[in-house]
Amino acid sequence: MDKALKGVKIIDMSRVQAGPSCAQLMGFLGADVIKLEDTAGGDNTRVDMAHIEGVDSVYYTIFNGNKRAMTLNLKSPEGTEIMDKLVKWADIILENFSSGVMDRLGFGYERLREINPGIIYASIKGYGDYGPYSSYKAFEYTAQATGGLMAANGLPDGPPMGTAAGIGDSGTGLHMAIGILAALRQRDKDGEGQRVEVAMQDGVVNLMRIRLIRSLSTSEPNERGVVLGKTNIPHTFACSPGGYDDYVMIHLRGYMWETVLAVMGKEDLIGDERYIDEQARNKRPKEVVDIITSWTSTKSKYEVFHEMAAAGVWCGAVISPEEVITNEHLIAREMVVDVTDDVRGDYKMIGCPVKLSRSPVEVTRAPMYSEHTEEILTNIVGMVSEDISYLKEEGVIV
Numbered sequence: 001m002d003k004a005l006k007g008v009k010i011i012d013m014s015r016v017q018a019g020p021s022c023a024q025l026m027g028f029l030g031a032d033v034i035k036l037e038d039t040a041g042g043d044n045t046r047v048d049m050a051h052i053e054g055v056d057s058v059y060y061t062i063f064n065g066n067k068r069a070m071t072l073n074l075k076s077p078e079g080t081e082i083m084d085k086l087v088k089w090a091d092i093i094l095e096n097f098s099s100g101v102m103d104r105l106g107f108g109y110e111r112l113r114e115i116n117p118g119i120i121y122a123s124i125k126g127y128g129d130y131g132p133y134s135s136y137k138a139f140e141y142t143a144q145a146t147g148g149l150m151a152a153n154g155l156p157d158g159p160p161m162g163t164a165a166g167i168g169d170s171g172t173g174l175h176m177a178i179g180i181l182a183a184l185r186q187r188d189k190d191g192e193g194q195r196v197e198v199a200m201q202d203g204v205v206n207l208m209r210i211r212l213i214r215s216l217s218t219s220e221p222n223e224r225g226v227v228l229g230k231t232n233i234p235h236t237f238a239c240s241p242g243g244y245d246d247y248v249m250i251h252l253r254g255y256m257w258e259t260v261l262a263v264m265g266k267e268d269l270i271g272d273e274r275y276i277d278e279q280a281r282n283k284r285p286k287e288v289v290d291i292i293t294s295w296t297s298t299k300s301k302y303e304v305f306h307e308m309a310a311a312g313v314w315c316g317a318v319i320s321p322e323e324v325i326t327n328e329h330l331i332a333r334e335m336v337v338d339v340t341d342d343v344r345g346d347y348k349m350i351g352c353p354v355k356l357s358r359s360p361v362e363v364t365r366a367p368m369y370s371e372h373t374e375e376i377l378t379n380i381v382g383m384v385s386e387d388i389s390y391l392k393e394e395g396v397i398v
Contacts, residue, residue: 003030004359008184010092011036012067015043017140017166018124018200019096020063021173026180027066028352028361034086034376035069035367039398042071042369055344061366065339065349069367070376071398074105078396083107085381087115091193092180096124098137109195119193120183122176128199138200143168147204152211154224172203231278232285236318237292239301245323248296248304251314252288253278263311264295334361341365370398 008031012023020035020043027033037043043060050057073079087093093112095102102108102123109121123129126138133146144150144162154161179196187193205212214220236247250260258270269291275281281288296304301317308315319327325348330336339349344365352361377383377397391397 001358001360003361004356005030008032008092009090010034010094011086011090012094014094014096014124016045016096017063017169018172019094019122019176020045021166021170022122022124022176022180023067023094024063024065025173025177025352025354028363029354029356029359033067034090034372035064035067036086037069037071037369039071039073039395042069046369056366056368058347061344061347062350064366066364067367068372068376069370070373071370072373073396074107076394076396078391078394080106082377082381082396084115086376087112087119089380090116090119091184092120092122094122094124094176094180099125099129099135113193117193118187118191120180120187120196121193122180122183122196122198124172124176124198124200126200128202129197133201138168140166140168140200143172143200143204146201148208148211149204151222152208152224156224158224160224167207168200168204171207172198172200175203175206232282233288237289237296237304239296239304240299242297245318245320246301247318248301248308249316249318250292250296250304250308252281252292256313257281259311259313260292260308263307263313264292266291266295334363337363339363339365343368373397 005026008026010023010026010031010033012019012033012035014020014023023031023033023035035043041047043064045060045063046056048057049059072082074083087107093107109123112119112121125134126142127133127136127146138146141150141162144167145160147168149167150160150162153163176196176198179198183194183196215222233252235251236249239246239248250256252260257275261267261269269275273280274284275288275291299307305315305317324330325336327336333355334351335353337349337351338346340346349363349365351363374388377388377391383391388397
């Protein structure tokens with residue numbers, strides 16, 4: 001069956017995580033993605049955090065599957081001419097350079113739309129292309145800081161903390177994918193492209209809306225660690241054998257309390273005035289924790305998870321990053337897949353979180369540096385081998 005985005009052509013000029021994660025997701029869904037890199041080594045994630053010398057880092061491969069790769073020196077006349085032809089071919093140009101870089105390269109939005117009026121120019125910036133902060137650079141943690149996340153995260157009496165999840169980068173990439181699809185849908189109707197902009201700060205604010213409920217309603221001061229309401233009772237409880245990640249998350253609010261008691265065989269506490277509602281339980285947090293952990297500490301986190309979840313309790317084993325890779329449910333849902341790579345060696349990869357019934361996803365390996373340059377120049381730009389050899393000699397491509 002044809003993939004959902006078959007025929008959609010993307011030039012991915014982005015680097016690191018925000019843009020590449022967006023382009024990869026669209027590649028999963030069938031788009032033809034060309035990762036366009038410079039001739040000075042390309043995306044720095046190829047070497048950043050690499051654990052094997054001379055082999056692309058997992059930091060690179062985890063965000064760049066399902067793409068082709070080519071190199072091009074856009075500061076050369078020949079490179080500019082080739083880029084013109086690629087823009088004519090493409091539906092989408094995706095970039096996450098600092099403000100002004102694309103204009104200095106000669107490929108700002110006005111120039112792109114002159115070449116291809118139907119082009120969708122997808123631009124990711126830390127703070128966007130307008131507003132008081134627009135000239136500032138940003139990355140994951142600056143977006144978390146300025147988007148309201150850090151102030152709400154951490155212990156109540158501790159400093160603001162970031163989160164390990166790529167909320168600023170990959171979260172922005174997801175927002176951009178939605179924006180691109182909306183622009184494609186509109187172009188289907190009127191034939192015109194447009195500029196799509198997503199700021200990392202904006203993306204974090206959007207993902208923080210659950211935390212902003214109190215700020216927008218009661219205007220109560222920020223209290224770190226609080227999401228909804230106020231509670232003195234933790235969400236996670238220790239399990240056996242008591243290791244670093246041996247915890248389970250159990251939701252105790254509302255009717256869940258009585259169900260939890262029933263699962264634990266503590267029906268005698270159902271209706272006990274000391275714990276009858278959340279307000280009463282908040283007055284005795286240590287007692288509540290002792291009641292729960294007296295049972296959870298005798299079982300593994302998975303035993304607790306399956307027993308509680310089967311009874312309808314909102315519950316989850318605290319699965320470590322290492323356990324994610326081997327988790328039976330994630331493997332069954334093809335969120336962890338094996339990728340064949342004859343050059344770098346086979347490896348595991350995170351799959352596509354979007355499931356379409358008529359568009360199954362095949363996860364393919366991330367491309368080697370400049371792997372498809374000759375193929376693209378031949379099939380898309382229309383060059384012959386003599387032209388390509390000349391470009392290599394002149395340093396226009398690698």
